[in-house]
Amino acid sequence: MPPPADMFDCLKSNPVHIYLSGWGIEMHLISSGFARTVLAGAISTYAGLASAHDLTIYPQRQADSVLLTMFLGDPGDYQPIEQSQFIDLKFYKPKATTPVEIGPIKVDGNCARIATSSAALSDDVEGTYLISSHYDNRFAAFDANGRGYGTTKEWVRNSTDSAHFIKFAKSLFAVGRSDRSYSRVLGDRLELVPLADPFGEVIPGRTLPVRVLFDRQPLANHKVEVGDAAAASLGQNYQTDSRGVVRVPVDHDGFYRIAVDMRAKSHYPDLYDWDDYTASLVFRRK
Numbered sequence: 001m002p003p004p005a006d007m008f009d010c011l012k013s014n015p016v017h018i019y020l021s022g023w024g025i026e027m028h029l030i031s032s033g034f035a036r037t038v039l040a041g042a043i044s045t046y047a048g049l050a051s052a053h054d055l056t057i058y059p060q061r062q063a064d065s066v067l068l069t070m071f072l073g074d075p076g077d078y079q080p081i082e083q084s085q086f087i088d089l090k091f092y093k094p095k096a097t098t099p100v101e102i103g104p105i106k107v108d109g110n111c112a113r114i115a116t117s118s119a120a121l122s123d124d125v126e127g128t129y130l131i132s133s134h135y136d137n138r139f140a141a142f143d144a145n146g147r148g149y150g151t152t153k154e155w156v157r158n159s160t161d162s163a164h165f166i167k168f169a170k171s172l173f174a175v176g177r178s179d180r181s182y183s184r185v186l187g188d189r190l191e192l193v194p195l196a197d198p199f200g201e202v203i204p205g206r207t208l209p210v211r212v213l214f215d216r217q218p219l220a221n222h223k224v225e226v227g228d229a230a231a232a233s234l235g236q237n238y239q240t241d242s243r244g245v246v247r248v249p250v251d252h253d254g255f256y257r258i259a260v261d262m263r264a265k266s267h268y269p270d271l272y273d274w275d276d277y278t279a280s281l282v283f284r285r286k
């Protein structure tokens with residue numbers, strides 16, 4: 001399925017940023033109807049905190065460069081993305097052992113964009129390129145009524161749930177003939193790793209095995225979302241097997257979007273209960 005024509009039209013949302021000096025108020029007004037107000041610990045909804053939203057990176061090859069477009073949230077429900085919350089953005093050339101830091105990131109509405117330089121793509125380096133990013137979506141604590149606050153639980157009396165939200169994103173694209181660089185393991189706490197070439201020949205009935213790792217160990221019997229540029233999920237339920245592998249049908253041209261969520265007990269229980277992770281993998285065939 002091809003991506004929607006306006007998928008990368010980030011300015012379509014027309015965000016308006018209003019800062020009222022001395023009051024600590026920041027308002028994001030989005031023409032799609034999404035509005036969020038932050039006022040020194042004001043109440044936010046669970047959805048507004050984007051707790052379960054994925055960070056995704058969509059690569060678009062150009063003549064001698066690649067445009068990277070990053071989204072927070074699900075297709076059709078993208079959330080405002082904040083430049084200050086990006087921890088890093090890294091670019092791995094085929095077979096390279098160390099990444100290249102790339103930036104600066106430009107935020108346009110509900111997405112972030114960056115175009116790598118022509119030098120970064122180097123047409124003489126054939127193979128599979130990998131982009132990775134980490135995004136800190138801050139803290140959230142919830143009271144007995146389910147109201148969410150953008151802070152740690154020390155500020156929420158009788159908190160029933162609290163977490164720190166971290167997003168991991170990976171994206172792959174090939175220049176010329178792809179190579180085994182697609183199987184690179186970065187060591188993120190939650191990570192999706194293809195076990196076969198995502199850009200290989202399409203064979204009827206073929207599936208792409210993708211391993212889900214948590215703390216570098218296979219995550220068995222765990223739910224995985226499989227979607228594309230238009231939807232976070234295509235409707236079918238997917239789950240890893242006993243070896244932590246999910247099999248993704250490779251049956252169309254265009255983008256593939258794979259995502260997984262995982263929670264782990266916090267190392268700082270006085271501040272929050274959970275480390276809440278999401279990881280994504282995006283690639284495009286033809």
